[in-house]
Amino acid sequence: MSVLSLAEIQRAPGSKSGPVIDTIVKGDCVAALEALPEKSVDAIFADPPYNLQLAGDLHRPDQSKVDAVDNDWDQFASFKAYDAFTRAWLLACRRVLKPAGTIWVIGSYHNIYRVGAILQDLNFWILNDIVWRKTNPMPNFRGRRFQNAHETMIWASLGQKAKGYTFNYEAMKAANDDVQMRSDWLFPICAGSERLKGEDGKKAHPTQKPEALLSRIILSSTKPGDVVLDPFFGSGTTGAVAKRLGRHYVGIEREQAYIDAAEARIADIKTLGKAELTVMTGKKAEPRVAFNVLIDSGLLKPGARLQCAKGRHNAVVRADGTLSSGEESGSIHRLGAKLQGLDACNGWTFWHFEDAGELKPIDALRRIVRDEMARSGA
Amino acid sequence: MSVLSLAEIQRAPGSKSGPVIDTIVKGDCVAALEALPEKSVDAIFADPPYNLQLAGDLHRPDQSKVDAVDNDWDQFASFKAYDAFTRAWLLACRRVLKPAGTIWVIGSYHNIYRVGAILQDLNFWILNDIVWRKTNPMPNFRGRRFQNAHETMIWASLGQKAKGYTFNYEAMKAANDDVQMRSDWLFPICAGSERLKGEDGKKAHPTQKPEALLSRIILSSTKPGDVVLDPFFGSGTTGAVAKRLGRHYVGIEREQAYIDAAEARIADIKTLGKAELTVMTGKKAEPRVAFNVLIDSGLLKPGARLQCAKGRHNAVVRADGTLSSGEESGSIHRLGAKLQGLDACNGWTFWHFEDAGELKPIDALRRIVRDEMARSGA
DNA sequence: TGCCTTGATGAATCAGTTC
């Protein structure tokens, strides 16, 4: 890991072509982003200032003072100023993101509506908004509102037409008891030993995010080896989790104290082994098998009779890898769709063959071919 | 109840001074709002078009077509057009809201960021954003995103300096395990017998909201006798719940078919008695319970009669999750203690309901809810 | 009547590759 000044980034030889990875760049967020090469990062996680607009001190019922976020970097004169700032750094993010990259932004009701609207105005395409439900949120001390028990994250691609973004659907599903991962996530806030403390024993950063949250974000929307950028690096949670999960990181941070804390923290992290990092994939990633391979390999013979699960439709296998049924013919998919009067049909699961008096989908034959391919290293 | 045309509202003698209550106004939302007297309603619930921007058809894995929202009223040419529409109706809402009134707006990621930003631009002051977590959301069929399992509501007052808005903190707390009500709420989507059907058996309105959701909104932020306005009345859930809870309603709706459905629906609603509607304002109760979930989930209905194991004491369930018995009222624990002259009482084991001629502790219902919550990952 | 199976459906910004 290294820490580079903005000037160093700008004169780094590779700065126009390749990304500067596993590095914290010291400097202003927008200027630093503009110094990075375009289309060089796979994903961005951004935890911008929340624009909290606290009017005065807040006291608990026992009269102790709440240690609120009142740092310089969270002071904006107006929504207009906050919007201009937001637009500037989001635009700079667009430039450094690869075409199939995605961005995550976290916020609360104070700022997330401005962020979301500006994302849309800048032609980002929202894929999901995700709710982080806190198991242990701060209470509402005055009893004048509901307890503010969540924060919101927006996940977006570069546009409606942007294709090919990473979403590890099967991994998320497997991790969630084999049902789809929902848009509401439950995690504790960052506390205890995970919370970075300064030498004075006080928290090193006021809004340190839990590693579990970043883990799910990175596991869901990046691949091992990807570059994850965090333009508001703070205590370096993004870098720490990225390193552990075998991704590269680039952090941008203005304040030296935060950089020092993040650097020490990340140095202690060990990257997990390859076996632990392999991304669970579904059928999607499996090699493509054309239907006629089943015929070529002798698993199905020309003239064989196929039918749907209920026996309502049937067809004959032709030597060229198409099916025919009465007047109609076509690929396994086309013919299945035609016979059902549908636009589309997955022929692999629709068509069945008879084996020992039992109907089995031809997908079972494809399975055999794939197993054989895997075994022979094809 | 009555249905008035816009012209009738405009020539109604009292239209400049008092509100036109328990009425559906037929007409365009903004024009109708402008015809209502200023500062005449205590709360607004708005469920505006979401601006879904659907590109093409979506099919389930079984090739059936998803019946998406493709109504005229959800079509906007651009974000700019949607923003102008949003600004117009929100501005019109400002005028009719009493100084201490509050507004709720529900939306999804398609529109809620625009709504939130415009609310702030118009000087509304966000009090909370609330997440409606759906127990049974529609799946993501293509496996390219997280399952979109929530919608977002913004609750706002007329400005940072606006004082005196209604928030029934103690009632919310007593109903929620005697801990503060959080900003994430769990409810099923509206389905089954609650869902209004047309004569053809198809849903009367594509986006009917569940009554439990409106119940919590109205119980938390209005008082009995208040006027609740809904500028996008649709199937009339706001009116139905308002009437049941002893609040007045004003609905605005453009389409006659929706008005007809709402009118018939509301006519069937009975207002709960005074005892059930009294808002809990008492002091904290000591033990922890989660009683109103039984009401939200339909296991217990407001007005239901509970008694102790020996039948010596009995009480009536109120809509806000408290019990009343003669002069006395309170959470299930406080009331049980009071009636027995004790300091404390476990209401869960003390109170019983009748099931098939047998007395069973309400703890049995809590068990059902807990099993369900565990199953749904709540 | 009751249990089980089958089918329907809900605010949805829901594909990637080759020709």
Place this chain on the structure above:
DNA sequence: CGAACTGATTCATCAAGGC
């Protein structure tokens, strides 16, 4: 770049029908 082709993909709940 557009059209054509291939083929991957669902959870909870309720209603209806079979047995």
